[in-house]
Amino acid sequence: SNHMNDQMLLDNNLLKKNKGPVKRKKGLTINWQCVSQNFYYRATTVDADVEHTNGVHNHDPNVEQFFKREGRVKLKKAVAVSDAPLASVVLNVIGTTSNHDYLTAHGSNEAMKKCARRYKQSQFPDFGKQLCIK
Numbered sequence: 001s002n003h004m005n006d007q008m009l010l011d012n013n014l015l016k017k018n019k020g021p022v023k024r025k026k027g028l029t030i031n032w033q034c035v036s037q038n039f040y041y042r043a044t045t046v047d048a049d050v051e052h053t054n055g056v057h058n059h060d061p062n063v064e065q066f067f068k069r070e071g072r073v074k075l076k077k078a079v080a081v082s083d084a085p086l087a088s089v090v091l092n093v094i095g096t097t098s099n100h101d102y103l104t105a106h107g108s109n110e111a112m113k114k115c116a117r118r119y120k121q122s123q124f125p126d127f128g129k130q131l132c133i134k
Contacts, residue, residue: 007069008032010043010050012061014069018042035065071097075112076119086116 006017013034020030027047034041034057041055075093082089090112 006030007035007066008043008045009063009066010053011057012063013041013057013059014062014066015041015043035062071112072115075116079116079120080123086113086120090116 008015008017010032015032016035018031018033021028022030024046030045032043032045034055036059039055039057039059041057042053043050044052071093074097075090078089078093079086082092084092090109093112094109
């Protein structure tokens with residue numbers, strides 16, 4: 001996700017981690033919930049197997065949102081480890097991606113560059129701006 005949180009795609013619907021992992025008698029348990037607002041759908045996984053679901057999806061599958069979030073994570077990881085200019089990092093990520101759905105989810109290179117710039121600024125702020133005297 002945008003905040004580097006865990007997510008899961010179940011029946012072409014995107015779920016975010018609600019609680020867990022918690023060690024229980026039956027195994028490592030994680031609770032998930034649908035990312036759509038005002039909608040109740042939950043799933044429970046035990047040792048990476050879906051054990052229980054509750055609720056019914058009444059919205060369209062959001063596979064594109066999953067690819068978009070995964071793409072941002074891949075881009076943020078590339079920006080964090082590279083000292084190259086952002087344009088070349090973005091082109092490198094696009095070049096190594098073979099999934100067409102991921103590329104169409106972002107819309108354009110400019111959107112990906114904007115995401116990379118925002119992430120880089122949040123991780124490496126300009127301390128010179130904070131030290132200037134008004």
